[in-house]
Amino acid sequence: QTLSQHDVVILSDYGKGTLASVQQLIGEAKKAGKKVLIDPKGSDFKKYRGATLITPNWSEFQAVVGDCNSDEDVVTRGLALLVELELEALLVTRGEKGMTLLQPNEAPIHMPTQAQEVFDVTGAGDTVISTLAAGLAAGSSFSEATVLANQAAGLVVAKLGTATISQQELKATLHTLDDMPKGFVTADELDVAITTARVNGEKIVLTNGCFDILHPGHVRYLQQAKDLGDRLVILVNDDASVGRLKGPERPINPLETRAEMLSALACVDWVCAFTEDSPREHICRILPDVLVKGGDYKRIEDIEGHDCVAVAGGATYVLDYVDGCSTTNLIKNIRDTESKR
CATH class of the missing domain: 3.40.50.620 (HUPs)
Incomplete structure (x- = not known):
């Protein structure tokens, strides 16, 4: 009944044991036709098999696939992980290097960070996955939702402490995307x-x-x-x-x-x-x-x-x-x- 009232399910794994039955949760959500987004933890990503998308940070990603010394390494190993876990998309958050979005049979998208200043990264991962979820629930593609998430993360890390951003802040930032450099x-x-x-x-x-x-x-x-x-x-x-x-x-x-x-x-x-x-x-x-x-x-x-x-x-x-x-x-x-x- 709860699933029927929502479009997207977010599972944030903090490594505290709350998501011990994560496969069951993924199965129930997929059975109900809902997208499942996971912010992973630890070095065992097999438990997230079948999710729609996972959002490992740089250290979490490398702990699973090994050290990556170039964008080419990220793409090659990320695509292999995506296939192994039967994901629809993989978004790697890479700190000052921005984000990399990988999808089957699609060109990788490397997005540079939008942060002008970084005061506190607390909660940045939560901002990314929640903005992704909102975008996907509204009908955005993975790439469109990732643009939103990247902009949102750039705003939130410029604030002190665990912070949020408003719809107005995000809209104001997105207007600059219309002014593509030429x-x-x-x-x-x-x-x-x-x-x-x-x-x-x-x-x-x-x-x-x-x-x-x-x-x-x-x-x-x-x-x-x-x-x-x-x-x-x-x-x-x-x-x-x-x-x-x-x-x-x-x-x-x-x-x-x-x-x-x-x-x-x-x-x-x-x-x-x-x-x-x-x-x-x-x-x-x-x-x-x-x-x-x-x-x-x-x-x-x-x-x-x-x-x-x-x-x-x-x-x-x-x-x-x-x-x-x-x-x-x-x-x-x-x-x-x-x-x-």
Whole structure:
């Protein structure tokens, strides 16, 4: 009778023995068609098998799956745990690193923390699971409810002691999500923008490169890339990275100029710089729906990050370049012209 009056069941395990019959509770709730959300405790998660979603914190998650040294580890081990426990979703709360939402056959969603200041984390887990429950009960998807929970947690940890947040506080915070950053953005801004796009069902396309001197070949390539999805992300090598890859005389144009030119293209949504020689780490963090590279790659297996994208259910494509259009050729032609003067 009690179950019939509610849409979602929350089981918060504090390790005190109250949830000794947790499997029976899960069974009764599922039989009644109710979602079961569990805030787990301890290193034995098998007792939560069949729940709708569990929300382990970082230490609880690693105690079960082992140490995770990268987002790729979190995704791989989290998906294995999700399958083993027959869950519909798994939400790992990761402190200052935000949250990671995993669902079967869906791209992982990494949400950066929304906390501007942290005064007290007491009750943050309760805030997360209760906000999730409210969102799901109202008809939100897992990703939409997680956005709400992430915002709520960011508000509550900024308060002293065990605190709550009001509906008005949460609404005011959510209004900022309508102002998605565009153009040249930081890695954190990009994560927020991509998360918001995915919550709205948009398909993310990603490519990377130096883009030193923008030419028609680049433009046509990027237009083709955008046609493969809804949002186009460009990871662009910073100046130090270009110098290591192309030689001491490169780049011709500094990062800010290259980013401004790329951002001005109608087909480009976000440009984000990276300093490493390889973009793999960033590709494996973002996990785009589509990864794209230009025609100088003959095999998809040679494209950095293709394996991470494939594991997450995404696709990798090689697009043809425009014959005769290349930055190297442009620089050579300019130098040849100068030498003839």
